[in-house]
Amino acid sequence: MEAHDAPTARPITLYGFGKVPSVVIGLTRDLRILWALEELGLPYEVHGLDQPKGELNEGHFARISPFNQVPVIEDDGFVIAESGAILLHLAERAGELSDLRKRAEVTRWTFAALTTVEPPIAQIVLLDLKAKFGKTAGADLRPELCAWAQRCLGALDRWLDGKQFVTGDDFTVADIAMTTVLRQAWRADLLGDHPHVRRYRELCEARPAWARALAGYEQRLGVAAGAARTMSA
Structure with a gap:
């Protein structure tokens, strides 16, 4: 997999976790999407949601996520849920699946x-x-x-x-x-x-892209560096 130039300058919005119980840090499925975005070199921004406070069940996110689950992306107005579907969409967007x-x-x-x-x-x-x-x-x-x-x-x-x-x-x-x-x-x-x-x-x-994804994830969740890698938070 090689990083590609993004088709447009508009960043993809990833709805990921901003806070989760410590026992699942390092296992949450938004990490799949963070890793793919880093590998593919696609521009993105993360909208972190506080699961313990119920933000997955409120407002805009509740309207775009059929099962109130993270991850979800918005890509130029197009909304995709389910991590597998998102991974395939991102690969397609980056030109990885033309064959x-x-x-x-x-x-x-x-x-x-x-x-x-x-x-x-x-x-x-x-x-x-x-x-x-x-x-x-x-x-x-x-x-x-x-x-x-x-x-x-x-x-x-x-x-x-x-x-x-x-x-x-x-x-x-x-x-x-x-x-x-x-x-x-x-x-x-x-x-x-x-x-x-x-x-x-x-x-x-x-x-390296996995390390970058983990570092951003740990910073967003406010846990010690390395906690998500070892899942020891």
Whole structure:
């Protein structure tokens, strides 16, 4: 993935988090979009929303976000919700998907990250977060969810054997989707048996654009530098 000159000077508005509970810092999905914007070199500004104060359910944002969820972007009057759809739109806007075959592969792996790999992992992370607050309902499902997650991660590990990125030699927005899912798996301690997945996550997270995205995110949330990377806030 290479940074491109933006088609227009008007910045994209990203509705992201301005404040969230500390237990989810570093996992929120607006990070996917921040990373993509940095990678692609598209001009943007962030409108931070205070989730604990209920700003996701109020005013303009409530009108443009069907499920009152972050992230959402406004791009020259065009509103897009859902992180996967936003990633693909940004790649298209930056000229990354002009080749039909590449577009299909990037779309395929973006969907794979968010609809195949993420579901069991996200549920495990949610159970673990609930457990921190003494809520044990559903804890008996964790072993079954872990088995499901391991099947997905094992398949991904085999796919990545001999590959740099999920679509081959080029980093794309599909890798952003997949890596942010794997951060959840890392937090849930699910990556130990998958060396190619571990190598891949580390390779992707070593990119300068990811560091820039994290730095801006941490500054906006008012947490210590490095807190989002380690998810230790």
